[in-house]
Amino acid sequence: MKEQLFAVIDVETTGGGINGNRLTEICVVLLRGSKIVDKFTSLINPEKEIPRHITGLTGIDNAMVADAPKFHEVAKKIEEITRDAIFVAHNVNFDYNVLRNEFKELGFDYTRRKLCTVRLARKLMPGLFSYSLGRLCDSINIPISNRHRAEGDTDATVILFQRLLSLDDDYKVINSFLHVRSRQATLPPHLDAEEIHSLPESPGIYLFKDRQQKVIYAGKAIDIKKRVISHFYDRMSKEYELGQETYSIDYETTGNELMALLLEAECIRKYYPKFNRAQKRPGPVFQIVSYTNQRGILQLAIEKTSKRRKSIGTFYSRSLAQEKLEYLCREFKLCPKYCSLQANVEQCRHYEIVSCEGICTGEEEIESYNNKVTAAIGSLTEESSTFVIREKGRHYEEEAFILVKAGKYSGYGFIDADTAISGPDDLEPFLKPQPATYHTNKILSNYMRKQGKPNVVFFKTSEEASEFKPEVRTRKNARIMATHGTLSLFE
Structure with a gap:
């Protein structure tokens, strides 16, 4: 492993998302073990305009790249210098995906094993205030000049990587990150792998939060862990950007998909997350x-x-x-x-x-x-009735319920399987009130149309209400306490 080749890379781009990003500059430093053996740096003509805000950040403008080589002119050199090397970068998924897309445009499949110095630093240098390249270098006294230019950032990343190698002399951590089953290189740079590992494999909602703990995405899932991980394997630009801004993940288990849908709708209404496109506005x-x-x-x-x-x-x-x-x-x-x-x-x-x-x-x-x-x-x-939808709880001896009063969604809750309920008023101590909205009403309307009455208990009046005793094992045999025509939910 001491003779292993590492290609430490940084790229500058035109911006515009993963699929619209074009290279404007690249720097590759090749290491054998911890020793530098080669270096390549070049401006790149992106064959498109560089936006002003990108020029303001990097200093690279259209005039600077007008006579620079186009990517296809340097592609062979980049492929050769990185061949047999592990692709190393600070926030590696960005640099790797941009470079891979450039090769894809030429009809080549560029594939390398990769290491992220953000994730390595979080593992080998825990407890630092920030792991962004600039602040991390300040924290551990690494000189960094010509910031936001490919060569300047690569030189600083090389020094950082050399220090990380010295902290992992037997390559135990690096090998674990490179293991074929490891998801370390795929996970967002600011998210602890243990946080992903601890997610439940059950129905519920999950919330992606940014550095300030603001909710930036709300989702529902039948399997929370599987769904969360799928976001990080998706190569869509939106999913990549979501991963870059995620610093922590919260979740709430529900035991069933219907309640997860209702909670997701409420979280989107409450937090108005940046990355949620659907459900922000009611439809006709x-x-x-x-x-x-x-x-x-x-x-x-x-x-x-x-x-x-x-x-x-x-x-x-x-x-x-x-x-x-x-x-x-x-x-x-x-x-x-x-x-x-x-x-x-x-x-x-x-x-x-x-x-x-x-x-x-x-x-x-x-x-x-x-x-x-x-x-x-x-x-x-008359169809605007009061009823309870019975669903699976979060564990075997629990049952979930969704309460609709006079055709209006009132909220949800959980009760023990042996709790006797004779009417909707008996559910009040267990009820978590929720607002009825366009989206919650639509969710319940679709549920009633598709799932129908096997899981529903109707109440005509409190005097006429039949006994409702939840029983997880016999949910499929639930009786309809009062019958109506096709149910419609009213607002």
């Missing part, structure tokens, strides 16, 4: 509304809106809203024309619904028809 909903037309006939219609208006029913797709209207037409013998299921017709001629009693042809009295529409509206309002 489809509402069933009623109005009286010029003839005095009570009509039903579907309205798409992004605002929360009082309506008969709220749905998260037009097809679900239309399905409900068709159901009401058949069940209450309404007219498809006056339920907005047919347009521009004198009288209804629906291909499937033939239960109209003649309001569109003048054969049915308006008052009689309006009474049927009122009954249909009343049936939907």
Whole structure:
């Protein structure tokens, strides 16, 4: 191992994310063991404009690289000097991925074993205030000049790496980092591997936090550890940037996916994390509304809106809203024309619904028809019921519950499997109240549509509520305490 080649590398780029980054400068110092045996440094013409803020940081501008070699002109030299060497850099994933992408553009697969001096320093020099290159060098008295230029940063990294080698004389730590099953080189530079190792392999949510402990990403998972690790193997620019800004990870186990989805939605609403793209803003909903037309006939219609208006029913797709209207037409013998299921017709001629009693042809009295529409509206309002969704708890003798009161999400909680519950009020001591939002209502609506009633206990009133006694082992045999039509969640 003392004869092992190490290529210590630093690159400067145009910025713009992993996939948009192009090289503007590179420096490679080749070591055999701890001794320098070769060095290569060069400006690179990136074949694209260098943004002003990058020039402000590195001092490299478009004029400086105009006559510099393009990457394909130096690629052979870089491949040769790093051949058979371990790729070493401070925050190695950045330099390695940028260089690998440059080779990929030329049609070559550039692959090297790699070591990160950030992670090595955290292991061999624990307890320092910061492991950024500048502050780390200040802490241990390593001279660093020409900062944010490839040669200056590489020279400082070489000295740092030589000191790390002296602290790992038998290469025990380095070998463990290079082990084929080790994830050290893939993990973000500021994250302790032990923190990843201690993550649970169970359902729940996880929160990525930055240096100031601000939540920058919230996610849910059926297996928290597996999902978190997958972020660091993803080569998308967004995932790489997320890893670079992550300093710690918090988590909360839930025992089931539904509760994880609800908690994720609440964390995104509460923290508005930088790296969460979805769920930040509510989407449009489809509402069933009623109005009286010029003839005095009570009509039903579907309205798409992004605002929360009082309506008969709220749905998260037009097809679900239309399905409900068709159901009401058949069940209450309404007219498809006056339920907005047919347009521009004198009288209804629906291909499937033939239960109209003649309001569109003048054969049915308006008052009689309006009474049927009122009954249909009343049936939907009754669906805005109080119920409990039963799910797996965090361990065998526990059960989770999600409480919906009068069609509105109220929160969640956990109870022991042998706790007897006779009504929703008995759940209050165990309930963690949560706000009902567009996203939580959509999650619950989708759950009820797909999973349905096997895990649901309905309560009509506190007097009529049937006994609810959680039993983890017999969840699949749960009875429906009160039955309704297709359930809709209202806001």
